[in-house]
Amino acid sequence: MVYPIPGPEILKGFYDGLYAEKAREFNEFQMNLARGSLRGYAQVLKELGVWSPGLTFLDLGGGLGYYSRAAQELGLDVTLIDYDPISVQFACEQHHLAHTHLGDGDTFLQAHPERKFDIVFMRHVIEHAPDPAHFLTTAADLLKPEGILILETDNNRGVEMFLKPSTCSWYVNLYKGNYKNVSLLDLFRKRPLAVNPPGHLFGFRIENLNHLLRSHQFVPMRAFTYCLGDQVYWPNLPDSSIRSVVGAFCRLHLKGFLTELTDWSLIPVRRMMTRLEMASGICIYARKIQQ
Secondary structure, eight states: OOSSOOOHHHHHHHHTTTTTTGGGSOOHHHHHHHHHHHHHHHHHHHHTTOOOTTOEEEEETOTTSHHHHHHHHTTOEEEEEESOHHHHHHHHHHHOOSEEEESOHHHHHHHOTTOOEEEEEEESOGGGOSOHHHHHHHHHHHEEEEEEEEEEEEBTTOGGGGGOHHHHHHHHHHHHTTSTTOOHHHHHHHOOTTOBTTTBOOOBOHHHHHHHHHTTTEEEEEEEEEOTTOTTTSTTSOOOOHHHHHHHHHTTOHHHHHHHHHHHHTHHHHHHTTTTTOSSEEEEEEEEOOO
16 A cells, blocks of 8 residues: 555545546547447346346446446446546536536435445546545445445556566556666565555455455455456457567567567466466456345
């Protein structure tokens, strides 16, 4: 975790206009990625026996609203909540979402104490919360009895990201900006992964997330780690392919060719990391229980 936790003014300054550059125009490619992801979430919910059109869906910390729109297109009754006024405005204007709220879960509950949801969707949000325990309490308060929480975050054990050459240098440079005397070996040894202030304040593993969920009215139903490039959970960093390797070779781009070739050859090793719970992301589907 980050210590000390940044104060409210620092956090507000960080999130106000966070996606202003991306809000300049609608991104069809990002929209299609979100559609593919939501089809994957829907499939898991069907397997768990909790899917039907018309379910109420809360996108908590939903940013620019691409996932909210994808959920709405699948027939869900969607509400988006986000801190950033530019993101909420973009979601309203570009995605025509019927229900949005500028603020957080607590301010939404104050304004709409009667509103409860069948599904609360928190995709890479809990690591941003100054108080994750309170954040889960709020999520439970927003859910109907037996409602479903979909919780995703970076994996603090996720060394898999360093076996993808196209992203490894990016991550090393990211942590060099936050830690002294950082090297690739330091990151493997100390594993301050997923902690990147003032955005990412906490790093989680499956075992401590499951414990946290059980202590806040939730029973984990399905929990797993996933790799960068996963078509449902992390589609914006696609894996290399034979086509991309050959393309780099044909362009006579030696560095790009070696990167693509190494990336492609390490895919089986990276996917094995999911069995060791050392892939880059965590997803947990959990059911709210009555106490």
